[in-house]
Amino acid sequence: MTAHAEQTTPLAVQATPPTRQAAPGTVTNRVGFVLGLADDALVAAQRLAQWCTHGPEMEEDIALSNIALDQLGAARLLLTYAGEMEGAGRDEDALAYQRDDREFRNCLLVELPNGDFAVTMAKLLFLAAYQVPLYTALAGCGDERLAAIGAKARKESAYHLDHASLWVRRLGDGTDESHRRMQAAVDEVWPYTHELLAPDPTAPVDPATLRVDFDSAVSGVLAEATLTVPETSWTPDGGRNGVHTEHLSYLLAELQVLHRAHPGASW
């Protein structure tokens, strides 16, 4: 879908002994970057899983569960890798269940409540339009593990993008009510896309380089769906630094409640 962003400095850095300074692409940076992607996927999976048995039709219950499973699968691979890079003995469950909301690195977009089906599809469209070029770029990066994860996940994300695009077109160009709801959803969610593409030149893939692909995927769908992008200068962010919306803590409370009630137990 996109030319591989060949910004593979991290591999070279990996071989050099740790330095005190957080130079571009240090292991610490990379752990943070991978945790960000992992948390995006984990939190998105949790939100999508909340739809299970609530979908507007039975086929959609299956589809949303499927997408949740894909996101969860990517989250597990990424969390495991982040834990290994960190070297503190934390596995996927330690990272998913034992961190507090201030330690999560996901973007705000994925933690927003599901809202109605239009809001969920707007969130999925924007997330997938970001993840497709991101994973594609990762698939070509010099870090073998990330490349392998990217190669697997980009195929799944392409399907998510396809699914969300179809629904956004159906809802945008369906009935008056669905158009109104879909436009309201785009208006509500759009400002949160800013954070997805915020520049980070030290990352294995600088999100700013994904802008062209993101815009072309999204603008085509919105135009066909007879929808418009709101004009706003409001660009909420903070997720990548652990400063979240009020929603994340509740989401994590639910996700972590049982695991935390039984310290040290295996499941």
Add this chain to the structure above:
Amino acid sequence: MYGNDFPADDTSGGLLGEVEAAETALREAAERGRRGAAGVNPAAYFAEVIAADQKVEPRDWMPEAYRATLIRQIAQHAHSEIIGMQPEGNWITRAPSLRRKAILLAKVQDEAGHGLYLYAAAETLGVSRDELVDLLLAGRQKYSSIFNYPTLSWADMGTIGWLVDGAAIVNQVPLCRCSYGPYARAMIRICKEESFHQRQGYEILHTLAHGTPAQREMAQDSVNRWWYPSLAMFGPPDTDSTHSAQSMDWKIKRFSNDELRQRFVDMCVGQAEVLGLALPDPALCWNEERGAYDFTQPDYGELMQVIKGAGPCNRQRMEHRRRAHREGAWVRAAAAAYAAKQANQKEQANQKEKAA
């Protein structure tokens, strides 16, 4: 991944082998082909097909009562899959590890798939899925009463897999030989997946039973709550079962409620021992003469109450489904409107092409 102190790979007590055998029989029957044709006496031909253990297919003549019985049974089965997503769906967001979360999500997704598959089987009998869903939502068709019990702990995910899916398999394996072809074929596929579900439930309980004291207690409490409702899944005792005799003649049903219940109990006792969990029945003991376990019957009065709508979760389950259906109405309407627009545009484009 699994402990090595499991009784066997197949925790369904050899039932998976019966599914395989049913599949082979189905194939052989198809290769043999049916003798003769419906001709002037379709009723006689129908009886011949049943007697020869051949399959009745959608376009064949069949007695209206046979059709009605199948629609009722397949629809009830489909509804059970759809409603049955709720008690387990209740724990997806709180699953205690990411691996368990993924497995549970996939399992609930399988159930939605089974539901759709069964609705499709019912549709071959000349009824639409929408009609059947409306009957469910109007409370005019039932689903399995077991799903009207609440899932109060994570261990219930294990117990539902082990006991509830286990009972379902015992019930459903004979249906793989059902005389109606589409239902028999659907059941073969579904039983294979159910057997996997049962195994994962068993594994959850095994892990809990060998875990911390609190986990062990959680597991035992769960088995205590689900044992008798699981026994009740086989329906009322044979003396009170209204649909059984005719269904047996038609080879829709192959074993009586009590036979299947006994088979289930006999299967569970050894597995409970391996789990190290007690079945909550002090009267449970081996009867040498019968070659089977004696056990306490479930409370059929309670079963009738739950069937009538007075179980702990009947109202909640129905309201949940009605709400999802109601809140999704605008989405379905949009999809229909969009499809109509697309078809219209295509039509206009075609006409333009013709004109040019």
